[in-house]
Amino acid sequence: MSTSHFNTIRYLSLIALSAALLASGCSSRQTAQAPQAVEVKAMQVIQQDTPVTYEYVGQVKAKNEVQIKAKVSGNIVAKMVEGGARVSEGQPLFQIDRRQYEAALLNARATLAQAEAALNNSRRDTLRYQQLAAKNGIAQQTLDAQLAAEQQNAAAVDAYQAKARQAADDLDDTLIVAPFNGRIDVNDLSVGDYVTAGSTTLAAISSVNPVFIQFSMSENEYLQLAQHSSGTEPREWGGSLKLILSNGAKYPLAGRIAQVDKGLNTDTGTLTLKAVFDNPQQLLIPGMFARIVAEGEMRRGALLVPQRAVQQILGKTFVTVVAAGNKAESRPVQMGPRVGSLWVAEEGLTAGDQVIVEGFSKVQAGTPLQVVMVAPDDLATAEEQ
Template structure:
C-alpha cells in the first residue's frame, strides 16, 4: 500500500474507533445497577414479657426524728459549764449546760427573808384579831375595830402566800440553771459553748433528736390513697400498712420493716398528695434525720401482666410511646398506656400484645417505617450489658 493510500485510510480508522467507543459506553450505561435504599438500622429488641406480677408501690421518703427538741434556757445568764460534746448520744435527764446561778441563789435568800417577815406580821395580826373578837363579846370595843383587825390579818395571810410563791419560783429558777436533756437522743453539733449568754425563752442552746425509733415521712397521690382505702374497706389494708420496706440511697435494703403510724388530716392542695408517717425501729442508729429513702410496699398480684423495660419507653407531649418491630422488620411507633413500675420494668395496660417485640436499644435516630436489623435479647442481657 502506498503512502498516499495510508493517509487516506487513517481518518476513516479514527472514526470507526470512535464509533466503537461510543457504542461500548452506551452499552455500559444501560447495564448500570439500580440505586438501593438505606441500609437496615441495627437495633436490639425484646419480646414483651407476660407473667403474674406482684405490684410494688414506691414512694420517696425522708427520715424524721419522732422527738426533736430545741433546748432553750428558762432563765437568763452566762453559760459557765458544758457537760457534753456536740454529736454525742444523750439520755433523758442528763446534764448538758450550767448557767451562772449566783444571782438565783441570792434571790432565794432575799425571798426567804421576805417570807419570814410576812409570816411574823401575819401571826401578830391574827392574834390581834382574835383578841378584838373576845373584847367585842364583852362589849369592850366596837365591832368595827374587830372587823378592821380581822381584815388586816387576812391581808397579811395573803402576803405570806405571795412571798411563799415567790420563794418557790426562785428555787425553780435555781434548778433551771442546770439544763438537762428532755429526751433520749443525739445532740447536734451546733450547740453553744461555755461563755455564751443565754436569753430566757429565746436562745437555743442545742437540739436533741430521738434516734430509736424514727419516722419515715412520705407522700402518696390522691388516686393511690383512694385505691388503698377502697381495697381496705375504709382503712389502709394491713398488707400495705404493716409491712413497709426501705431502700436506702445506696441501693441497699434496710433489714427491718415498718408500719404506718400517722396519716395527715387531708390532701395538700398544692401537690395533690397526702402525707403519711411510718415508724421504723433503729437499734443500730443507722437511720439519721434528714436521710432520704424509698418506702416500698407489696400490693396485689396482676395475673398475666405485660411488662417491658423502662428504657423502651419514650415520652412526647405527655404521652408514652414504644417502637415495635412490625411485619417485615419495619419500625412502628405505638402509643401505650402504662401501669405501675415493677423494678426496672413497666406494666403495660394497653397498646401491646404478648406477641409484640419492642426495641430497647438503638431508638435515638429511628424513624417509623425504617427497615430494621433486629437482634433479640433477653432480660438478663439488660441486667448484664457487658455480656451482650
C-alpha cells in the same frame, strides 16, 4: 483483515465496555442507596400475674424535734456536750451562771421565814383574843380585826412561798438538760455567750429512734390502695412498708403508716402521710431522701416491659416494637405502675409484641432491623455490670 473492519470492531468493543462500566456504576449506587439493617436488642413482652407496688419519694423527719430555749437569762459558764453529739434524756448540756439565782433564792427563803413568823404570832394572838372575847373581855370588833390580820399574814406566807418556789425553779433552770434521747445540732452556743430568757435558742435536738418518713400520694393512688386492701384506713393497708435508700440499698426494717393529714393539699391535690420506721442503728438521719414502697393489688395477666424500653417525649409515652418484616415501629402506650425494673403496660401492647430495649435511638419508623432477642435475666446482668 482490512483496517476499516478492525476499527469497526474496536469501536464496538469500546461501546460495550462503556455500557458495562455504566451498568456496574448504577448497580453500585443502587446498592449503596438501599437501607442497611440496624442491629438492636429486643425482648418479648412479659405476661404474668404481678403484685403491684407503689413507690413514693419521702424524706426522713425526726419524730420529736425541739429548739431548747433558755428559761433564765445569764452567761453560759459551762458546756457539757459538743455539737452533733448524741444525748440522753436528762443529760446536762449547758450551765448558766447561777450566782444571782442562788442569792434570789436565799432572799426569798428569808422573806418567807419572816412571813411565817408573823403568821405564827398572829395565830397566837388570835387564840388569846378568842379566849378574852368568850369572857366578854374585849369587843367583838377587836377580835374581828385580829382575825383579818391573821388572814393577811397567811396570804403573805402563800405569796412568799410561791416566790421561793419560783426562785428555786429559776436556779434549777440554770442547768439545761436534754428533754429526750436524740442528737444535738452543730449550731450550739459557746461558753461566755449571754442568753436571754424565752428568746435565745441554745441548741436544737432531734430524736433518732424511731423516725418518720414523710411522703405524699395522689388522690387516685390513695383510692387504688384503699379499694384493693382489706381496710380503707391507711393504717390498715400501710402496715408493712418497705424503704429504699437513695443509694438503692434496701432498709432492713419494715415501717407502718403512723399519721395521715386531715385532707388533700388544695394546691397539689396530694395527701401527706408519715410512716414510722425503727432506727436502732441510727442510719436514717433527718433530711435524707428515700423511697417508700407500698404493696398494692395483684394484676392478673399483666403485660410488663423493661423501664429502659419506654420513651417519654412531650408528655407522651412510646415504645419501639419490631413490626412485620423486622422493621421498626414507634407505638404510643399508656403505662401503669412500676414493678422493680419493669413497667406495667396498660394500653398499646399485646403479649405477642417484641419491644426494643437497646438501640431504639438509632432507628426510625420503617427502619430494617437485625434483631437480637434477649431475656429479662440478660438485662438484669447488664444493668449490674
